[in-house]
Amino acid sequence: MSTHDYSRRDFLKSVGLGAAGLFVSGRVSGFQPQTGGIAPDNPNIIIIFADDLGYGDLGCFGHPTIHTPNLDRMAAEGVKLTQFYSASSVCTPSRAALLTGRLPIRSGMCSDRRRVLFPNSGGGLPPTEITIAQALKTRGYATACVGKWHLGHLPQYLPTRRGFDEYFGIPYSNDMKPCPLMDNEKVIEEPANQATLTKRYTGRAIRFIERNKNKPFFLYFAHTFPHIPLFASEKFKGKSLRGLYGDVVEELDWSVGQILSVLRKHSLAEKTLVLFTSDNGPWLVMKLRGGSAGLLRGGKGSTWEGGMREPCVAWWPGKIPAGTVGNGLSGTIDVFPTCLALAGVKAPSDRVIDGVDMLPVLLGTGKSQRNLMFYYRGTRLMAARKGPWKAHLITWAGYGDKPHKHDPPLLFHLEHDPSEKYDVAKRHPNVLADIMKEIEHHRGTLKPVKSQLEVPLPKNKT
Numbered sequence: 001m002s003t004h005d006y007s008r009r010d011f012l013k014s015v016g017l018g019a020a021g022l023f024v025s026g027r028v029s030g031f032q033p034q035t036g037g038i039a040p041d042n043p044n045i046i047i048i049f050a051d052d053l054g055y056g057d058l059g060c061f062g063h064p065t066i067h068t069p070n071l072d073r074m075a076a077e078g079v080k081l082t083q084f085y086s087a088s089s090v091c092t093p094s095r096a097a098l099l100t101g102r103l104p105i106r107s108g109m110c111s112d113r114r115r116v117l118f119p120n121s122g123g124g125l126p127p128t129e130i131t132i133a134q135a136l137k138t139r140g141y142a143t144a145c146v147g148k149w150h151l152g153h154l155p156q157y158l159p160t161r162r163g164f165d166e167y168f169g170i171p172y173s174n175d176m177k178p179c180p181l182m183d184n185e186k187v188i189e190e191p192a193n194q195a196t197l198t199k200r201y202t203g204r205a206i207r208f209i210e211r212n213k214n215k216p217f218f219l220y221f222a223h224t225f226p227h228i229p230l231f232a233s234e235k236f237k238g239k240s241l242r243g244l245y246g247d248v249v250e251e252l253d254w255s256v257g258q259i260l261s262v263l264r265k266h267s268l269a270e271k272t273l274v275l276f277t278s279d280n281g282p283w284l285v286m287k288l289r290g291g292s293a294g295l296l297r298g299g300k301g302s303t304w305e306g307g308m309r310e311p312c313v314a315w316w317p318g319k320i321p322a323g324t325v326g327n328g329l330s331g332t333i334d335v336f337p338t339c340l341a342l343a344g345v346k347a348p349s350d351r352v353i354d355g356v357d358m359l360p361v362l363l364g365t366g367k368s369q370r371n372l373m374f375y376y377r378g379t380r381l382m383a384a385r386k387g388p389w390k391a392h393l394i395t396w397a398g399y400g401d402k403p404h405k406h407d408p409p410l411l412f413h414l415e416h417d418p419s420e421k422y423d424v425a426k427r428h429p430n431v432l433a434d435i436m437k438e439i440e441h442h443r444g445t446l447k448p449v450k451s452q453l454e455v456p457l458p459k460n461k462t
């Protein structure tokens with residue numbers, strides 16, 4: 001039995017359906033996506049995920065010297081989301097949440113000892129978790145993962161075992177050794193020649209799109225950069241006003257332009273949702289080699305806004321109104337239910353799904369269904385946001401800093417004070433009490449799970 005048969009069977013079990021026959025005319029019986037009257041007709045979905053790109057690193061998000069004409073055009077033709085979050089301020093948990101719609105605390109993809117998976121880790125995204133790719137396979141989508149995976153590098157955890165028809169990329173961060181480049185499950189280069197990665201990823205992504213232009217597809221395109229060490233190809237090296245970091249981001253921007261252009265060329269633009277964002281905030285301690293969170297406080301590793309609020313641009317000509325700004329609360333955790341809604345797939349009912357369908361925010365058809373956001377560092381709940389208010393129980397910049405507990409918690413009004421400068425806890429005890437009640441309720445939904453990040457590599461796999 002192939003991997004896909006397993007995926008499909010497991011998925012059906014998880015949504016409470018025993019047989020494929022319950023999918024009526026290819027649609028799950030009784031399921032109606034909340035799309036405000038849009039007939040989705042199985043659109044293609046492309047998620048482009050940058051690594052460690054900050055909120056302030058794109059032209060359309062205010063960077064003065066990094067030129068991103070393709071992303072700026074994408075925003076001008078689509079929507080720019082200004083209150084969009086990743087689910088973690090570091091790689092592994094952030095990616096687990098994006099692909100499953102669940103907080104990493106529920107899947108075991110976080111830990112207080114090791115913040116991400118390493119080449120000497122033996123764990124990965126548990127087989128009981130369902131990825132977007134697995135869910136979309138049940139509707140006949142072609143699926144590909146191009147780029148950085150970081151959800152387990154042992155064979156049983158690779159994208160090809162998690163609903164993706166194909167994989168091309170590096171299995172973890174580019175500062176980890178030996179940094180192999182893989183084609184499906186085969187290592188084709190070790191270490192990967194990083195200067196040509198963005199270009200080769202882009203070529204692979206384009207070939208996937210062209211090969212599947214006549215059927216629905218899902219492409220998860222997770223760039224290796226601008227995670228450090230930074231590499232740009234010859235064409236981009238030394239060209240940006242912002243130095244090597246700018247060169248790297250400008251090459252990512254070129255890549256986005258290539259993807260959108262191939263969609264236009266094959267008349268797929270109006271059939272394809274493209275969402276561009278980042279896995280976590282900029283790596284500030286790397287100084288000039290790291291990015292910028294713009295006016296947001298903090299960066300990668302912290303639960304200040306700069307660590308988890310991401311630049312996000314979504315594009316779907318004819319569906320997403322051009323040149324709009326969406327300020328509804330949303331995040332990568334919402335991508336899973338949104339993709340399932342677009343494909344007409346019922347969300348699994350045997351587990352907590354933390355995400356909500358974010359189509360109203362993307363399409364500008366209504367208010368965000370999300371009013372709450374939880375900020376975790378490992379297994380610790382550090383802060384929570386309700387509406388415009390954010391309460392910090394603990395702050396910890398990371399990288400040499402120590403945790404600071406706050407009792408009473410710090411309170412910021414993020415719409416008035418996006419830089420989290422002015423603690424107004426004393427003036428709003430009722431707001432704080434209300435958020436504390438939400439936290440208590442949230443904690444009641446958690447169950448202890450084994451951390452995958454602490455599983456050692458089996459002895460014979462060194």
Ligand code: MG
Nearest residue numbers: 051052091279
């Ligand atoms: Mg990252």
